[in-house]
Amino acid sequence: DWVMRDHIAEAVESIRKQVGDEEVILGLSGGVDSSVAAALIHRAIGDQLTCVFVDHGLLRLDEGDMVMDMFAGKLHAKVVRVDAADLFLGKLAGVSDPEAKRKIIGGLFVDVFKAEAAKIKQTHQRHVAWLAQGTIYPDVIESGGAKSKKAVTIKSHHNVGGLPEQLGLKLLEPLRDLFKDEVRELGVALGLPPEMVYRHPFPGPGLGVRILGEVKKEYADLLRRADAIFIEELRNFRDGNSGKTWYELTSQAFTVFLPVKSVGVMGDGRTYDYVVALRAVQTSDFMTADWAELPYALLKKVSSRIINEVRGINRVTYDVSSKPPATIEWE
Numbered sequence: 001d002w003v004m005r006d007h008i009a010e011a012v013e014s015i016r017k018q019v020g021d022e023e024v025i026l027g028l029s030g031g032v033d034s035s036v037a038a039a040l041i042h043r044a045i046g047d048q049l050t051c052v053f054v055d056h057g058l059l060r061l062d063e064g065d066m067v068m069d070m071f072a073g074k075l076h077a078k079v080v081r082v083d084a085a086d087l088f089l090g091k092l093a094g095v096s097d098p099e100a101k102r103k104i105i106g107g108l109f110v111d112v113f114k115a116e117a118a119k120i121k122q123t124h125q126r127h128v129a130w131l132a133q134g135t136i137y138p139d140v141i142e143s144g145g146a147k148s149k150k151a152v153t154i155k156s157h158h159n160v161g162g163l164p165e166q167l168g169l170k171l172l173e174p175l176r177d178l179f180k181d182e183v184r185e186l187g188v189a190l191g192l193p194p195e196m197v198y199r200h201p202f203p204g205p206g207l208g209v210r211i212l213g214e215v216k217k218e219y220a221d222l223l224r225r226a227d228a229i230f231i232e233e234l235r236n237f238r239d240g241n242s243g244k245t246w247y248e249l250t251s252q253a254f255t256v257f258l259p260v261k262s263v264g265v266m267g268d269g270r271t272y273d274y275v276v277a278l279r280a281v282q283t284s285d286f287m288t289a290d291w292a293e294l295p296y297a298l299l300k301k302v303s304s305r306i307i308n309e310v311r312g313i314n315r316v317t318y319d320v321s322s323k324p325p326a327t328i329e330w331e
């Protein structure tokens with residue numbers, strides 16, 4: 001629509017004016033905000049933007065390739081993919097405390113990004129002067145407002161504050177005035193696929209907090225395959241009344257890997273394999289949430305597909321805990 005087209009034209013103009021003939025670096029995570037920021041800035045300045053995509057090995061199935069297909073393949077943006085899976089998994093070995101895992105992942109993320117940004121600054125001919133971030137309006141309020149003064153921090157989130165100063169870069173935040181809905185509309189108007197723009201939120205530490213306790217590659221590989229089945233079936237199943245898919249009817253849904261083994265039977269043999277839990281919630285603000293009353297037929301399909309298709313998992317459970325007192329993620 002024309003309002004959006006106007007908005008894009010205005011934003012493009014303002015980014016061009018701000019940046020001039022300098023260059024911009026942006027950390028692409030595959031999430032909605034950084035994706036839309038990247039698409040918008042790319043529309044404005046093309047090759048003056050370099051995206052850095054740090055793959056920490058804790059992404060969902062094929063997610064890294066999808067991000068590259070979209071940005072490097074379709075949009076023809078400059079994207080550097082840093083494959084840091086071994087580094088992250090190495091540093092996570094033997095660590096099982098949730099907050100310790102978050103700190104390691106968050107810290108490494110910043111280190112890897114900084115190293116890559118420094119390389120780009122050195123090798124590029126034009127002056128690399130900007131760090132772009134997909135900060136949106138609710139983030140702006142959150143960092144200055146009441147939320148950050150919460151007495152207890154339940155879970156520490158990624159904190160990239162201070163990064164621009166450390167890198168000697170100016171901050172470019174073209175989504176600062178927008179609410180999430182507006183960011184999504186902008187993303188679609190810029191040509192990003194709706195499936196990407198209307199995705200459920202995914203935590204920065206990724207599967208690192210969806211594998212309970214110690215993170216191992218073997219666990220991550222099993223979890224990725226099980227979770228892909230769950231999400232595929234949520235996208236397939238429609239509710240008869242609303243006509244919407246169960247992916248649309250839930251706010252967040254994912255699979256959790258439990259590093260315990262239980263006994264099962266397959267053919268005439270005994271199995272002794274891992275357990276996963278399915279989690280699906282409905283919420284308007286993520287501060288409180290109800291577990292979703294998914295149809296039994298959907299649960300049945302997902303469970304039988306996971307157990308039949310993912311060798312190594314022989315039991316699927318459904319999480320029926322609301323927030324509070326449970327949190328949405330298990331860690």
Ligand code: XMP
Pocket residue numbers: 102154155156157158201202203204205252286323326327328329330331
């Ligand atoms: P909880 O589990 O606290 O989650 O009920 C509320 C929302 O926050 C997300 N979440 C995170 N996001 N880094 C993030 O970027 C994190 O460490 C993190 N922990 C939880 C969670 O997915 C949910 O949307």
